[in-house]
Amino acid sequence: MCSRPNLCGIVLECIFVSQKKDDSSNTGENGSIDVIEQLELQEVATYNCREVDLVRQMTIVTIEEAKRRLSLLEGEELPLPELIGKCSLLSTEQISKLICHLPPRVEGYSWALIYSTYEHGFSLKTLYRSMNGYDSPVLLIIKDSKDNLFGALISTPIRVSDHYYGTGETFLYNLTPEFKKYSWTGSNNFFVKGDFDSLAIGGGDGYFGLWLDGDIYHGNSHPCQTFNNDCLSEHEDFVVEGLEAWGFV
Known part of the structure; x- marks a missing residue:
């Protein structure tokens, strides 16, 4: 079995977030991130561009699916699939x-x-x-x-x-x-x-x-x-x- 690496990159955040290389946290216009419980961010890839250093692609899922994934995160190991x-x-x-x-x-x-x-x-x-x-x-x-x-x-x-x-x-x-x-x-x-x-x-x-x-x-x-x-x-x-x-x- 394998341990989960930092919640597998899943967090609840707003739809698009930019992050500077020298900033350890994501901030919005007011210096904080608006959390929307019905949306789930999935980090797909990062790449360099002129405007921002990191760009994340978000995925919107149903509330039921978000709950299912979060329930899986409660354990320390991923079970083998059927x-x-x-x-x-x-x-x-x-x-x-x-x-x-x-x-x-x-x-x-x-x-x-x-x-x-x-x-x-x-x-x-x-x-x-x-x-x-x-x-x-x-x-x-x-x-x-x-x-x-x-x-x-x-x-x-x-x-x-x-x-x-x-x-x-x-x-x-x-x-x-x-x-x-x-x-x-x-x-x-x-x-x-x-x-x-x-x-x-x-x-x-x-x-x-x-x-x-x-x-x-x-x-x-x-x-x-x-x-x-x-x-x-x-x-x-x-x-x-x-x-x-x-x-x-």
Whole structure:
């Protein structure tokens, strides 16, 4: 199990807050923050700009959802999720590491297996079709032929698109040799884009953080501006041994 890092970045605040680097607290026009109990701030990413040093993106949720998340914060550890489907790639310890870094809005939900190469074969088209009926972030888990484990958390269901889509919740990660998360840098919005021939996550200067071909068999990984990530696999080009996509229900 993992401990919660500083309430997982959730606080109740007003809709938009700016913070100077040399100021340890957020202040509004009157030197204080107006607290609105019905709104919940979720820190998605930070980036530099001329007007302010840090910009936070807010998410409005229902009162019931806010209460659910706050009730989860009362414990010191996150419980393991209920798995709806067989997880063939991760150990219990690896799942415990991952759940500490998932978006707060999916904490406490069950994991539902949407797609697995072990059950559905190697096909990007099948992966897209499997997303029908889901409306949650998607956790991609990949194991390559060298037994490296890595993947991505995508803020929305995966779909075919001519343009990049997604939000700053999206991130890349490594599970081997140790866990490492690569969050959005704010440099661009190249989160996810895919057609029937390939799926790309993260980009910039012609490189993708994670790329898969139409057969979900060959892939590559490069450092990219979106996530400032290392190469996720042992080598830039890799062969997929297995892939799973999980949703949250």
